[in-house]
Amino acid sequence: MAAARRVQPPPRIGARQEAIAGYALIAIPMALFLVLNIGSFLFAGYISVFDWHIRRGPEEFLGIANFQRALGDPQFQTAIRNSVYYTVIWVPLTMAVGLFLAVVVNQKIRGQTFFRAAFYFPAIASSAAITTVWIFLMAPDGLFNEVRTAAGLNPLFQALGYGPNHNWIGDHRTAMNTVIALNVWTTSGTFMLFYLASLQSISKEVYEAAAIDGADQWQAFWRITFPLLRPGHFFVATVGLIGGLQLFDQAVFAGGPNGDPANALMTVVLYLYNAMFIQIDPGYAAAIGIVLFVLIMSGTLIQRRLFGESPAW
Amino acid sequence: MRRTLLALWVTASLVIAACAGGDGATTAPESEPAGSPGTSPAASPGETAGGGGGFDPASITGTATLGQWESSPSERDALTSALEEFAAAYPNVTVEQETVAGDYRAQMITRFGAGNPPDLFYVNAEYAKDWIDEGFLLPLDDYIAQQGFDTSAYFEDYLNIFKGDDGKIYGLPKDGNTIAMAYNTDLVQTPPATIDELVSLAESLKGQGNLKAPLCLNPGLDRGLAFLYAQGGSLLSEDNSASQITTPESTAAIQWYMDLFKNGLGMTAADMGDGWCGEALGKGDAAIVFEGGWLVGFMKDSFPDTPYALAEMPVGSSGEKVTISYTAAYGIGVDSANPDPAWVVAQYLAGPEGMAAWTGGGIAVPSRSDVPVPEGFDAIVAGAEYSRPGSGFIRGYNDVQKAFQDAFTLEIQNQSFSADPVVAATDAAIQSALSR
Numbered sequence: 001m002a003a004a005r006r007v008q009p010p011p012r013i014g015a016r017q018e019a020i021a022g023y024a025l026i027a028i029p030m031a032l033f034l035v036l037n038i039g040s041f042l043f044a045g046y047i048s049v050f051d052w053h054i055r056r057g058p059e060e061f062l063g064i065a066n067f068q069r070a071l072g073d074p075q076f077q078t079a080i081r082n083s084v085y086y087t088v089i090w091v092p093l094t095m096a097v098g099l100f101l102a103v104v105v106n107q108k109i110r111g112q113t114f115f116r117a118a119f120y121f122p123a124i125a126s127s128a129a130i131t132t133v134w135i136f137l138m139a140p141d142g143l144f145n146e147v148r149t150a151a152g153l154n155p156l157f158q159a160l161g162y163g164p165n166h167n168w169i170g171d172h173r174t175a176m177n178t179v180i181a182l183n184v185w186t187t188s189g190t191f192m193l194f195y196l197a198s199l200q201s202i203s204k205e206v207y208e209a210a211a212i213d214g215a216d217q218w219q220a221f222w223r224i225t226f227p228l229l230r231p232g233h234f235f236v237a238t239v240g241l242i243g244g245l246q247l248f249d250q251a252v253f254a255g256g257p258n259g260d261p262a263n264a265l266m267t268v269v270l271y272l273y274n275a276m277f278i279q280i281d282p283g284y285a286a287a288i289g290i291v292l293f294v295l296i297m298s299g300t301l302i303q304r305r306l307f308g309e310s311p312a313w
Numbered sequence: 314m315r316r317t318l319l320a321l322w323v324t325a326s327l328v329i330a331a332c333a334g335g336d337g338a339t340t341a342p343e344s345e346p347a348g349s350p351g352t353s354p355a356a357s358p359g360e361t362a363g364g365g366g367g368f369d370p371a372s373i374t375g376t377a378t379l380g381q382w383e384s385s386p387s388e389r390d391a392l393t394s395a396l397e398e399f400a401a402a403y404p405n406v407t408v409e410q411e412t413v414a415g416d417y418r419a420q421m422i423t424r425f426g427a428g429n430p431p432d433l434f435y436v437n438a439e440y441a442k443d444w445i446d447e448g449f450l451l452p453l454d455d456y457i458a459q460q461g462f463d464t465s466a467y468f469e470d471y472l473n474i475f476k477g478d479d480g481k482i483y484g485l486p487k488d489g490n491t492i493a494m495a496y497n498t499d500l501v502q503t504p505p506a507t508i509d510e511l512v513s514l515a516e517s518l519k520g521q522g523n524l525k526a527p528l529c530l531n532p533g534l535d536r537g538l539a540f541l542y543a544q545g546g547s548l549l550s551e552d553n554s555a556s557q558i559t560t561p562e563s564t565a566a567i568q569w570y571m572d573l574f575k576n577g578l579g580m581t582a583a584d585m586g587d588g589w590c591g592e593a594l595g596k597g598d599a600a601i602v603f604e605g606g607w608l609v610g611f612m613k614d615s616f617p618d619t620p621y622a623l624a625e626m627p628v629g630s631s632g633e634k635v636t637i638s639y640t641a642a643y644g645i646g647v648d649s650a651n652p653d654p655a656w657v658v659a660q661y662l663a664g665p666e667g668m669a670a671w672t673g674g675g676i677a678v679p680s681r682s683d684v685p686v687p688e689g690f691d692a693i694v695a696g697a698e699y700s701r702p703g704s705g706f707i708r709g710y711n712d713v714q715k716a717f718q719d720a721f722t723l724e725i726q727n728q729s730f731s732a733d734p735v736v737a738a739t740d741a742a743i744q745s746a747l748s749r
Contacts (some may be wrong), residue, residue: 053448054425054426054449055425055428055447055448055647056447139586140583140584165584170583172722172723172726258719260718260719260722262719262720262722262723276422278440279443279712280443280447
């Protein structure tokens with residue numbers, strides 16, 4: 001639109017063709033976007049106000065009843081609480097670890113490329129595979145429990161109430177935190193990559209000036225690197241929030257469709273999935289989708305406010 | 314700007330109209346006679362009914378797609394051999410297998426939504442009622458009547474699961490399973506015949522060998538229901554119309570089951586570090602487990618060196634033999650393109666010869682009394698005589714199971730071991746399922 005407005009006033013030769021070519025080039029992706037994204041979004045809004053059946057279509061207009069049912073369902077409230085808890089803990093943790101890794105591999109160290117690849121590696125493994133590995137690691141007689149026993153850490157864990165064969169994923173008190181730990185590990189590589197890109201956009205001269213003024217490494221990090229990474233923080237935090245509130249695969253692999261143990265791994269998207277595929281209630285599932293959209297949208301807007309108006313990029 | 318918005322709005326409206334139109338179209342065939350959407354050359358039962366003639370499966374020519382899940386290579390082999398026998402018996406009907414990988418239920422629902430299900434497919438008892446209610450399945454009564462297909466050989470509970478509220482039959486049980494007791498014969502010489510014997514045996518086994526617990530138990534109704542019945546409790550009234558979980562008998566039965574965990578006699582597979590109780594039996598983490606016929610193939614493949622045997626479920630305070638059953642059926646979609654060939658395949662595979670070939674593969678147990686019992690499955694088939702359904706008897710049973718299991722898990726993990734919250738949560742779920 002902006003482009004169209006800019007070329008409008010002087011009717012130069014070629015400008016029109018240029019505009020047509022531009023629209024032609026974006027026509028197919030735009031059409032797909034309109035149909036698959038905007039179209040299905042609007043359609044979801046449409047069916048969310050009906051008692052909708054897969055084969056028979058709408059049977060009854062329900063108005064906002066599907067939304068009321070969702071918000072009044074204790075299981076859905078648990079799902080929202082779990083998803084929000086996950087996001088609030090997971091995003092900052094992953095940002096911290098990702099930033100730490102980025103700063104480390106940004107140094108001129110030997111084997112820099114190897115470390116970058118190594119830290120990024122868990123992110124490219126499929127979530128099903130890595131979650132399965134994690135389930136084995138955290139099983140009652142898994143590697144994690146064996147290692148802490150060997151390291152003599154069991155008295156510490158005992159004091160926290162976890163026995164030597166604690167079932168980390170199977171116990172409702174530790175299931176979500178175990179999944180958070182998994183995802184901090186797997187996603188920090190991706191966040192590292194984002195931060196690395198941001199780090200490299202900071203001019204060397206700023207550091208040189210700071211060094212002349214006598215700033216040490218620690219001060220340089222907190223006074224220069226961290227604040228100048230603001231666009232990076234915003235980007236990573238936003239991507240994290242959107243991904244976090246959509247937690248599904250790791251939860252379903254670890255806890256099954258019921259969000260076992262005892263709803264500890266019931267997330268909003270898993271609840272939506274169950275509404276559609278177990279209860280076979282598309283209208284209700286669509287309403288959940290809309291609620292999730294509102295949740296993510298408002299979370300993103302709050303973040304935008306926190307990080308200040310439109311960032312540099 | 315305004316024009317752009319208008320264009321957006323028009324596009325979106327078109328999309329909605331297109332989608333809505335698609336759904337509108339699928340509502341139409343509801344009233345059409347069964348089989349009319351089919352493209353098969355032979356007369357459909359809807360037409361033959363008018364003509365007054367019978368339905369001869371041998372006269373049908375065509376192709377039917379078969380959508381099915383596949384849990385193991387042995388299951389594939391069993392199905393392949395059954396289909397080979399079918400091909401010999403009905404050379405005019407070709408079967409195209411479509412193994413649905415991943416989440417079978419979810420994938421099938423998208424197929425129903427697209428109006429494009431396989432011609433013939435598996436229907437698990439667990440969600441049969443939901444699929445019938447949603448109008449996904451074709452009633453088979455016309456085929457049954459016109460062919461004179463005998464359904465009396467099916468164990469009643471298996472067939473009843475696939476009957477709709479209208480009394481029509483929507484699926485032919487392809488096989489069945491009941492929950493029986495499997496025990497490690499190194500540790501248990503004589504299987505307990507009663508619940509009291511089971512408990513005292515478990516007490517004597519506690520701490521023996523490498524056992525993590527004498528019994529491997531599921532914290533849910535998928536096995537707990539058998540014990541609830543055995544101990545005189547119940548979930549629903551006889552006609553499935555009212556909750557009975559709050560009766561003193563039911564509460565006492567749940568408390569008894571929970572006390573097995575409390576007293577260290579029973580443990581969940583997850584807490585033993587196993588995927589399921591079959592694995593716990595195989596690895597020697599538990600001496601006694603409660604599973605169905607699927608255990609047999611699993612033990613043969615994964616733990617051939619663990620000696621075990623199957624026995625019927627111990628009798629509880631109800632004084633009667635009882636267990637629970639699981640089954641699945643062959644169903645045909647209302648929107649299936651070739652219902653006639655699909656029926657030909659179904660009536661063979663769920664008939665005496667096809668089922669004998671299928672269950673001869675050693676991974677499933679017959680759902681009909683006129684098919685010989687494969688070796689090693691006697692206890693499982695014996696249970697079919699007195700079993701009650703383990704799932705699918707009311708719509709929304711999944712929510713009931715989930716409510717029970719969530720509350721039960723909390724009680725065990727918080728070590729409060731009280732049946733009352735479990736009863737309350739389950740009762741609430743039953744009420745909401747019944748009011749749906």
